[in-house]
Amino acid sequence: MAAQASRSIKLCGTEEMDAPSRVLSAGNLSVELENGQLRYIRVGGVEVIRAIAFLVRDENWGTFTPTLENLKVDERAGGFTVTYRATCKDQKRTLVYDARITGASDGSLAFEVIADPVTDVETNRTGFIVLHPVKGIAGAPVKILQVDGREVTSKFPETIDPDCPFRDIRALSHEVTPGVWATCTMEGDTFEMEDQRNWSDASYKTYVRPLARPWPYTLPKGVKVEQAVRLSISGQAVTPAAGAAQKPVGIRVGGESGRMPAIGIGVPAEEAEPALRSIDLVRTLGPKWLACQVDLRQGDGRKELDLYRRLGEETRAEIVLEIVTSGGMNPAGELQPLGDAVRAAGLTPSAIAVFPAEDMKSVLPGSTWPNMPSFQEIYAAARATFPGVKLGGGMATYFTELNRKRPPAELLDYVTHTTCPSVHAPDDRSVMETLEALPYQIQSTRSFMGSIPYRIGPSQLECRENAYGKATTPNPGNSRVCLSRIDPRQRGLFNAAWTLAYVAAFARGNIEAIALGAPTGPFGHIYRRTDFAQPYFDELAQAAVYPAFHTLAGLTQLSGKPLHVVELSAEGAIDAVAVSDGGKTVLWIANLTKDPQRVTLPSGALNVAVLDETSFDRATTDANALQALQKPVTGASLDLGAYAVARCEIG
Numbered sequence: 001m002a003a004q005a006s007r008s009i010k011l012c013g014t015e016e017m018d019a020p021s022r023v024l025s026a027g028n029l030s031v032e033l034e035n036g037q038l039r040y041i042r043v044g045g046v047e048v049i050r051a052i053a054f055l056v057r058d059e060n061w062g063t064f065t066p067t068l069e070n071l072k073v074d075e076r077a078g079g080f081t082v083t084y085r086a087t088c089k090d091q092k093r094t095l096v097y098d099a100r101i102t103g104a105s106d107g108s109l110a111f112e113v114i115a116d117p118v119t120d121v122e123t124n125r126t127g128f129i130v131l132h133p134v135k136g137i138a139g140a141p142v143k144i145l146q147v148d149g150r151e152v153t154s155k156f157p158e159t160i161d162p163d164c165p166f167r168d169i170r171a172l173s174h175e176v177t178p179g180v181w182a183t184c185t186m187e188g189d190t191f192e193m194e195d196q197r198n199w200s201d202a203s204y205k206t207y208v209r210p211l212a213r214p215w216p217y218t219l220p221k222g223v224k225v226e227q228a229v230r231l232s233i234s235g236q237a238v239t240p241a242a243g244a245a246q247k248p249v250g251i252r253v254g255g256e257s258g259r260m261p262a263i264g265i266g267v268p269a270e271e272a273e274p275a276l277r278s279i280d281l282v283r284t285l286g287p288k289w290l291a292c293q294v295d296l297r298q299g300d301g302r303k304e305l306d307l308y309r310r311l312g313e314e315t316r317a318e319i320v321l322e323i324v325t326s327g328g329m330n331p332a333g334e335l336q337p338l339g340d341a342v343r344a345a346g347l348t349p350s351a352i353a354v355f356p357a358e359d360m361k362s363v364l365p366g367s368t369w370p371n372m373p374s375f376q377e378i379y380a381a382a383r384a385t386f387p388g389v390k391l392g393g394g395m396a397t398y399f400t401e402l403n404r405k406r407p408p409a410e411l412l413d414y415v416t417h418t419t420c421p422s423v424h425a426p427d428d429r430s431v432m433e434t435l436e437a438l439p440y441q442i443q444s445t446r447s448f449m450g451s452i453p454y455r456i457g458p459s460q461l462e463c464r465e466n467a468y469g470k471a472t473t474p475n476p477g478n479s480r481v482c483l484s485r486i487d488p489r490q491r492g493l494f495n496a497a498w499t500l501a502y503v504a505a506f507a508r509g510n511i512e513a514i515a516l517g518a519p520t521g522p523f524g525h526i527y528r529r530t531d532f533a534q535p536y537f538d539e540l541a542q543a544a545v546y547p548a549f550h551t552l553a554g555l556t557q558l559s560g561k562p563l564h565v566v567e568l569s570a571e572g573a574i575d576a577v578a579v580s581d582g583g584k585t586v587l588w589i590a591n592l593t594k595d596p597q598r599v600t601l602p603s604g605a606l607n608v609a610v611l612d613e614t615s616f617d618r619a620t621t622d623a624n625a626l627q628a629l630q631k632p633v634t635g636a637s638l639d640l641g642a643y644a645v646a647r648c649e650i651g
Contacts, residue, residue: 003539010616011594011642013488014478015535018428024073024080027105028237034427036068036086036099043107044237048182050131050203052229054113056088056095057125059216060469063424063482064088078105094118095126095219107182107233115225124215127208128191128229130172130184132156134202134436137174145171147190156204160444161195162403163365169193169206180235188227197444198400199423202436211364248598248637249574253585253650254565260579261506262513263556264289264317266458266523269298272307274528275519278543279314281526282519284623285549286556289318289350291458291515294338296326297357301338305345318350323382324396327357331373332381339385353392353416354382362401362467369405379411392416392455397467398423399441406448414453414512415445420463421498422487426480428494431461432592435501435575442509456506457515460523461487461495478533485522486532493643496547496611497590500645501575503555504588507563516552525549527620537620544620550611551588551645554626558586573597574640578650585650591640598639604650605633612644 008015021034032039037053056064066086074081082101087094097115115126139158145151146168156174157165166172169192171185189208196205208227209215219225264287267275272292275282292308294301301323312319321342325334335354342349358372373381375393382391390413395401402417409415419441421434445454458464463483466472475486489495499516506514520528527537527544537544555577564578564585574597578587584606591597601608609630611619619625626647633648640646 005536013491050133093121109231112228117219121219131203143173167192197437200434250569252567262288264515269304309347335385351390355396416455438505453512455513460517497643500590504577587648594642608648
């Protein structure tokens, strides 16, 4: 019997469903209730707060998914009340909490929690977080009521703040619309704010317990914790008109604006040999460059160098070596034997990037940096070892670490970092929302690195290395998990859409090169059997690729070609990128939501190929499926299913 994929597997690679949400309303106030937390708190249809949640995080910053009991929702004229009991537990600890949420027609909202540690609970954070959205708020005024009663007026950061922009917070007030102010008050402890765009979250996060206090810390068994968050609105919010039908998203392709970045992939050492076994598919994927990792913490790096050389020869892709040192005080002594091994292997890298092991772990602002060589010493050693080769630097981890420890641009030929979209929240909407933060990361990097060439990656849905804890989070259940090396959505249409939007965001930012994922393995675009389950793919009797393979293969073909401005009539649900190619324009479109979306195509559209759940089987078993799926355009609009991707040719 042929392998069959359910709709859930096609979309997100797992049978586990994302938590359902329920909209609750009271007058001009509306919220979404999702597994006990509140999302998208709107007043008069305008987003005021992105989320309010009571979280329990372990010593590796892993976030517990609470189990809810006795959930009661009372909706009535003029208000609503929600109560429930939640349990967060693992083999080491158990904490239960009782929650009460009330909303009223005047826009007021209260979220109150009494938590009871059933055991001693080791935690990095237990308490409320409040997320303010970025859109319409970045750079806007904010009034801060501090714990000691002082009132301060400031602005939400526009470029990304590497430190805490505001501390000792009791309340925050901002203008929602002209004359309408929202005040969010937090009780039960001292709160402070971090700019979550550092981690590519699209929010400013106000959280309990200042990071200057020791962590992890222990909540003693039986000692209750009481906290509350309250929202009040001043001024008259306008209620949006009801019943307006959703309009198609219009797409307009404008003039040329720069060039498409060079698109490549990462090659972890353990995936070099499997990549060679699937070399025909890697050639079809067509990466222009390979970011090949040499981790001197794991050995001398000699074993993989020959494999990297062979991959470069087979694909004609440029080889960039990403070197992580072992953390010693003699970078020249570490790099010189590697340089000799690279030359002995006949490998000629087009560039190298060097990252000291100490920088693979995050260091909080105000903390003492570990004893280590300076940037100047590391880069001088790299130049001496690899004379005439382009030198990159920055961080092999995330923008967060780059923003907190900024290398001298004058010593480098390019700057680089990666991103991980599931540091704080693993649900589908939160991961897609991280795309909103990418333009701010580009803007902020330019603010301190200037016009130096800028490269991104290898990035992917998964966490390559946990800079914030001891290890990445295990994922034996094929679930959505923060900071894990395994994300089932890598294998679904979700990743095809996210990949397109990710490339589009950095292409608009004039980035030189982007690397995404890997040839095979947890971060791969090509299936190989692994030590973790891959539903549907494990049942196939033939070579297979994941949906994002087609997105990336199409984009690699456009590397270096003229990029066009793309204007969308509505943002958020749809993203697109357009590139000139051989006398025509190729327009790639992605639906970033689980809901169907209709788009209005530009005039002159000739043909279109759609990657969606109806074409999933063909797409995963045929590396050239988009050619067969291509059809003439027959109308002015195109319907895209959940996380669907379309390639449209315009004459």
